[in-house]
Amino acid sequence: MPKILGxxxxxxxxxxxxxxxxxxxxxxxxxxxxxxxxxxxxxxCAYCSFHSQVFNDVTFSxxxxxxxxEIELWGRRLKRPSIATIYFGGGTPSLVPLNQLQRIMEAxxxxxxxxxxxxxxxxxxxxxxxxxxxxxxxxxxxxxxLSMGVQSLTDxxxxxxxxxxxxxxxxxxxxxxxxxxxxxxxxxLIWGLPRQRLxxxxxxxxxxxxxxxxxxxxxxxxIEEGTPLYRQSLEMDLELPYEQEQGKMFIYGAEExxxxxxxxxxxxxxxxxxxxxxxxxGYWEERDFLGLGPSAVTTIGNRRYRNPLFMDEYDAAVRGDxxxxxxxxxxxxxxxxxxVMLALRTSKGLDLKEHRKRAGFDLVKTHEKLIKALxxxxxxxxxxxxxxxxxxxMAVSNVIMERIALAEPxxxxxxxxxxxx
Ligand code: SF4
Numbered sequence: 001m002p003k004i005l006g007x008x009x010x011x012x013x014x015x016x017x018x019x020x021x022x023x024x025x026x027x028x029x030x031x032x033x034x035x036x037x038x039x040x041x042x043x044x045c046a047y048c049s050f051h052s053q054v055f056n057d058v059t060f061s062x063x064x065x066x067x068x069x070e071i072e073l074w075g076r077r078l079k080r081p082s083i084a085t086i087y088f089g090g091g092t093p094s095l096v097p098l099n100q101l102q103r104i105m106e107a108x109x110x111x112x113x114x115x116x117x118x119x120x121x122x123x124x125x126x127x128x129x130x131x132x133x134x135x136x137x138x139x140x141x142x143x144x145x146l147s148m149g150v151q152s153l154t155d156x157x158x159x160x161x162x163x164x165x166x167x168x169x170x171x172x173x174x175x176x177x178x179x180x181x182x183x184x185x186x187x188x189l190i191w192g193l194p195r196q197r198l199x200x201x202x203x204x205x206x207x208x209x210x211x212x213x214x215x216x217x218x219x220x221x222x223i224e225e226g227t228p229l230y231r232q233s234l235e236m237d238l239e240l241p242y243e244q245e246q247g248k249m250f251i252y253g254a255e256e257x258x259x260x261x262x263x264x265x266x267x268x269x270x271x272x273x274x275x276x277x278x279x280x281x282g283y284w285e286e287r288d289f290l291g292l293g294p295s296a297v298t299t300i301g302n303r304r305y306r307n308p309l310f311m312d313e314y315d316a317a318v319r320g321d322x323x324x325x326x327x328x329x330x331x332x333x334x335x336x337x338x339x340v341m342l343a344l345r346t347s348k349g350l351d352l353k354e355h356r357k358r359a360g361f362d363l364v365k366t367h368e369k370l371i372k373a374l375x376x377x378x379x380x381x382x383x384x385x386x387x388x389x390x391x392x393x394m395a396v397s398n399v400i401m402e403r404i405a406l407a408e409p410x411x412x413x414x415x416x417x418x419x420x421x
Pocket of ligand 1: 040041042043044045047048049050052090091092125149
């Protein structure tokens with residue numbers, strides 16, 4: 001999952017029994033998105049700022065006990081709700097032994113109501129996968145989608161990133177999964193790497209597409225403070241591609257993938273027709289989601305809960321019936337800002353009519369100058385009532401979204417405004 005990490009909030013205490021369930025219209029019928037965070041990895045990668053620790057048996061068995069209890073508690077509180085998707089993210093969920101994954105899946109089936117054709121994704125890293133029979137074991141548990149952390153098919157890149165696998169292991173893991181019968185596999189790649197140039201990135205995409213995955217997630221390398229890569233960047237020139245070259249890598253990379261049959265349906269995500277990630281699409285459509293495990297985030301209705309980052313605090317929170325977990329009450333302004341930010345990440349774009357209905361004003365009028373400038377510069381388009389970013393617009397989406405978010409909503413007016421379509 002796109003992980004949302006944060007410090008526990010110093011905000012009101014949860015009265016879990018008083019949870020407003022599924023406030024969004026039709027949420028109950030659509031089902032909940034369930035995310036399970038597995039905070040363990042083989043080792044730390046040089047760029048990683050996610051919440052994870054090196055796997056050890058003692059902490060893992062503590063985690064399992066707490067997680068199973070958390071599943072039971074939320075299932076009870078939410079009155080055994082329907083779930084549309086499950087996503088095991090991390091960390092490295094493929095480190096969890098099959099018999100333990102089975103316990104988690106059984107607990108989910110016992111305390112929630114899986115919907116027919118539920119999408120169940122497991123993030124897997126090449127160093128922790130096994131042979132085809134291990135992959136068949138995953139299928140037998142109901143896991144029907146894999147998201148594999150390949151990151152690069154060049155060994156030098158993988159070494160620089162401190163990834164604990166090489167390119168050959170990644171290809172073999174993919175082939176074992178195929179042989180076992182997985183028909184929905186996504187591969188993660190990182191671009192904008194030290195010493196990487198446009199041609200190498202485009203070559204990577206051609207090579208990876210020959211494997212034939214159904215889905216690709218391509219993330220721009222970000223150097224986060226506190227990571228080993230950040231410390232290296234202070235000591236030496238990492239020879240990262242310049243900004244202009246990074247822009248080309250994004251735009252030409254997306255064009256290359258589309259020519260290979262992968263549609264860009266979100267800034268970083270590409271899929272063959274019908275293989276978009278239903279779980280992640282749910283986030284971009286602001287669906288309710290329940291996050292389990294340390295650091296996981298939940299949003300139900302207008303409330304957002306963040307589990308503590310560390311095992312001891314997480315365990316105490318769950319055993320204390322969540323009474324120590326703070327929540328954030330999302331006001332309408334925050335939800336509207338999120339609606340715009342999330343929708344503009346997608347190729348579908350923002351439904352202007354829906355936005356006007358919720359916001360009470362017309363974004364195209366209130367941000368007229370900005371939107372006209374974006375359209376004139378081929379950074380955005382309005383088409384069939386939706387505001388969409390073009391590929392060049394997506395390449396600078398952070399700046400555009402910041403400008404839109406910073407613009408003030410209008411003073412209340414008695415004259416209804418309309419949206420040009
Ligand atoms: S595998 Fe993923 S979560 Fe684990 S250390 Fe590497 S980047 Fe971080």
